[in-house]
Amino acid sequence: MSVLTDLIYGGSNAVAGLTEGAVNDAIAKYGADHAIAFPDTAYFFPTIYAATGVKVKTLGDLSACVGVLKSLITNQEDLGQALNAGLATAVGAEIIEGLKYAEGTNPYENESGIGFVPDPIIRSLGVPLVTGDIPGVAVVLGKADNAADVVKVVKDYQSKGILTFLVGDCIEQVAEGVKMGLEYRVVPLGHDVTAVIHVVTVAIRAALIFGNVQPGDLAGLLDYTKNRVPAFVNTFGAIDAVVVSAGAGAIALGFPVIVDIDLGENQVPGALVSVCDHDNTVATSLELRNIKIKVTELPIPVAFAAAFEGEIIRKADMHNECWSSKNPTAELVVMRELSEVEDHKITIIGPDLDEAKDLALATFVEVAGKKMQVDFESVIERKFHAWFNYMEGVMHTGQRNQVRVRVSNAAYDAGLRIRDFAEVLYVMVKNEFDAVVDKCQVTIITDAAEAAKFRDELAMHRYTLRDDRLASMSDESVDRYYTCILCQSFAPAHCCVVTPERLGLCGAVSWLDAKATNELDPNGPCQPIVKKGLIDERTGRYEEVNRMVAEATHGAVENVTLYSILEDPMTSCGCFECICGIEPVSNGVIVVNREYKGMTPSGMTFGELASCTGGGVQTPGYMGHGRHFIASKKFCAAEGGIERIVWMPKELKDDVGERLNATAKELYGIENFADMIADETITTDCEELLGWLSEKGHPVLGLEPLM
Ligand code: SF4
Ligand code: ZN
Numbered sequence: 198m199s200v201l202t203d204l205i206y207g208g209s210n211a212v213a214g215l216t217e218g219a220v221n222d223a224i225a226k227y228g229a230d231h232a233i234a235f236p237d238t239a240y241f242f243p244t245i246y247a248a249t250g251v252k253v254k255t256l257g258d259l260s261a262c263v264g265v266l267k268s269l270i271t272n273q274e275d276l277g278q279a280l281n282a283g284l285a286t287a288v289g290a291e292i293i294e295g296l297k298y299a300e301g302t303n304p305y306e307n308e309s310g311i312g313f314v315p316d317p318i319i320r321s322l323g324v325p326l327v328t329g330d331i332p333g334v335a336v337v338l339g340k341a342d343n344a345a346d347v348v349k350v351v352k353d354y355q356s357k358g359i360l361t362f363l364v365g366d367c368i369e370q371v372a373e374g375v376k377m378g379l380e381y382r383v384v385p386l387g388h389d390v391t392a393v394i395h396v397v398t399v400a401i402r403a404a405l406i407f408g409n410v411q412p413g414d415l416a417g418l419l420d421y422t423k424n425r426v427p428a429f430v431n432t433f434g435a436i437d438a439v440v441v442s443a444g445a446g447a448i449a450l451g452f453p454v455i456v457d458i459d460l461g462e463n464q465v466p467g468a469l470v471s472v473c474d475h476d477n478t479v480a481t482s483l484e485l486r487n488i489k490i491k492v493t494e495l496p497i498p499v500a501f502a503a504a505f506e507g508e509i510i511r512k513a514d515m516h517n518e519c520w521s522s523k524n525p526t527a528e529l530v531v532m533r534e535l536s537e538v539e540d541h542k543i544t545i546i547g548p549d550l551d552e553a554k555d556l557a558l559a560t561f562v563e564v565a566g567k568k569m570q571v572d573f574e575s576v577i578e579r580k581f582h583a584w585f586n587y588m589e590g591v592m593h594t595g596q597r598n599q600v601r602v603r604v605s606n607a608a609y610d611a612g613l614r615i616r617d618f619a620e621v622l623y624v625m626v627k628n629e630f631d632a633v634v635d636k637c638q639v640t641i642i643t644d645a646a647e648a649a650k651f652r653d654e655l656a657m658h659r660y661t662l663r664d665d666r667l668a669s670m671s672d673e674s675v676d677r678y679y680t681c682i683l684c685q686s687f688a689p690a691h692c693c694v695v696t697p698e699r700l701g702l703c704g705a706v707s708w709l710d711a712k713a714t715n716e717l718d719p720n721g722p723c724q725p726i727v728k729k730g731l732i733d734e735r736t737g738r739y740e741e742v743n744r745m746v747a748e749a750t751h752g753a754v755e756n757v758t759l760y761s762i763l764e765d766p767m768t769s770c771g772c773f774e775c776i777c778g779i780e781p782v783s784n785g786v787i788v789v790n791r792e793y794k795g796m797t798p799s800g801m802t803f804g805e806l807a808s809c810t811g812g813g814v815q816t817p818g819y820m821g822h823g824r825h826f827i828a829s830k831k832f833c834a835a836e837g838g839i840e841r842i843v844w845m846p847k848e849l850k851d852d853v854g855e856r857l858n859a860t861a862k863e864l865y866g867i868e869n870f871a872d873m874i875a876d877e878t879i880t881t882d883c884e885e886l887l888g889w890l891s892e893k894g895h896p897v898l899g900l901e902p903l904m
Pocket of ligand 1: 691703
């Protein structure tokens with residue numbers, strides 16, 4: 198037998214033995230009927246569920262799984278067979294990690310890793326992955342001989358936006374030099390090598406959530422992870438048989454493994470590769486997975502990367518603050534004539550970061566271009582938030598005249614000044630909006646009196662004009678809608694139809710965004726749907742929408758309505774902000790946001806509801822959508838509109854309540870409609886809900902039956 202297959206089988210057999218022992222011990226301790234589950238997932242033991250269709254719910258269910266696991270280990274001298282044994286190791290790891298949750302408490306509570314990754318986090322990663330904002334996923338495993346090496350590699354991934362998961366003692370090594378947490382895209386999973394399964398199940402659940410891969414379709418699963426999940430593995434330090442067999446599992450899923458020891462002739466081209474010089478680890482890994490990184494070179498003294506977007510700067514680390522509660526702030530993009538703008542002109546009015554701690558901040562960008570449109574002003578302006586946050590040591594929240602910016606001591610010491618903010622805006626506007634912006638000039642005002650004048654005399658006026666235009670924009674007032682197929686890299690059959698009153702289900706693509714995207718990239722993900730061929734006004738059914746969706750989904754979806762949840766509803770990819778589903782007892786619908794972890798009157802959590810749809814399929818009765826859609830006049834319009842909403846988590850209700858009330862008043866003359874909608878503080882029981890709705894005189898009780 199070759200050294201490699203020998204090692205793989207050695208590891209797989211060892212893990213199989215450990216798994217069997219652990220399952221038997223757990224059954225002896227708790228009994229075969231003892232319930233077992235990973236937290237906050239609708240996919241049971243995801244590897245087992247995806248590969249075999251078996252729903253593990255009790256310890257007893259695991260005994261049969263151990264049998265399946267063993268059958269995957271044939272001990273035959275054949276690389277394909279050996280890789281299957283690697284999958285057995287993955288199953289074993291999943292069981293061993295799952296048993297850690299047998300007590301119902303969080304076994305990772307006092308650990309430096311996070312363990313199992315809940316479904317909502319995976320859903321939230323959908324958009325950044327499809328836009329290339331997160332270009333790939335790295336798994337770093339083991340313990341580096343020299344800690345500085347692994348720190349350097351992980352920092353490099355971080356600067357490139359790669360999402361990195363850490364397993365083993367490298368966690369402590371990396372913690373010394375890198376900021377960690379999901380917001381920094383460096384996520385420690387756990388110390389035991391079996392913790393690697395927690396990233397494997399992320400890939401596997403992506404296939405179930407976004408890819409519409411059916412449980413039990415192992416070939417479909419492996420095809421999805423190989424072709425659509427841009428992940429790879431880097432091991433550091435010596436590797437034993439268990440690591441090798443886990444690596445074989447990764448390879449079976451299509452993830453190349455790069456080790457830092459010399460494997461000589463045991464390397465497998467494209468799949469198992471030795472890179473002993475850590476200076477080449479990153480480049481080789483990205484190449485093997487064909488991951489291309491878009492770099493933005495900026496003449497500023499701090500790092501600039503999407504990985505810093507979630508960075509939080511606390512008071513103690515803060516050097517400066519520009520905050521609307523203390524000083525005037527405003528952000529504004531205005532379109533000008535070409536002759537009115539001097540390209541790359543930067544003007545700073547007022548003190549710099551070394552002259553005052555608290556500053557005003559009016560950020561004014563004037564753009565001109567032959568193809569520029571007034572509608573794109575707000576699209577560009579909204580990007581300020583991300584671009585400022587991308588600077589390491591800068592935190593930005595808010596928009597328009599409600600802004601808060603913090604600069605850290607470290608960024609200040611590195612030499613960051615107001616001019617750098619202006620440079621960032623100039624370079625990024627020219628980079629990302631090159632198709633419409635020919636010239637761009639930036640003015641930043643930190644003088645309080647001047648900033649107030651700018652805000653009150655120019656900015657506020659422009660915001661009002663814009664709001665009036667947005668308010669007047671309806672599905673009826675435009676002549677075209679847009680498709681968005683960005684999510685097809687994960688959900689191949691999915692297509693959003695974006696209209697003025699119905700934004701993309703991720704919440705990130707409004708009709709204006711889609712319009713701008715189309716202008717910037719005419720052959721790109723957003724294509725215009727000329728509004729013609731009306732078939733049915735009530736449900737929002739158009740021949741042209743059907744034709745464009747059929748084309749965009751390669752025939753997978755041929756009939757779709759814009760406003761119905763029951764009749765050919767829009768497809769869901771998986772990254773939706775909210776899901777609505779019918780609640781049969783009250784004859785209404787509930788709306789649940791991704792952040793809500795508790796139970797709902799449908800008897801399902803968000804995750805369970807979400808698993809009812811997704812992967813680009815239509816599921817009458819369930820529909821993913823953006824937060825902003827809830828107060829739209831078009832929400833479930835075919836079924837009676839927002840009058841159908843009977844329950845929402847409190848946080849969501851508070852967030853959209855005001856707009857919901859306005860819509861209810863306008864459409865039905867109902868005052869304070871949000872107060873008639875129940876939440877978890879009132880009840881999560883469907884019978885109680887019905888009683889409560891009757892007490893409140895909720896209008897749903899007078900509507901026609903849904904089914
Ligand atoms: Fe994905 Fe739809 Fe959002 Fe486009 S609008 S990014 S397809 S969820
Ligand atoms: Zn999506």
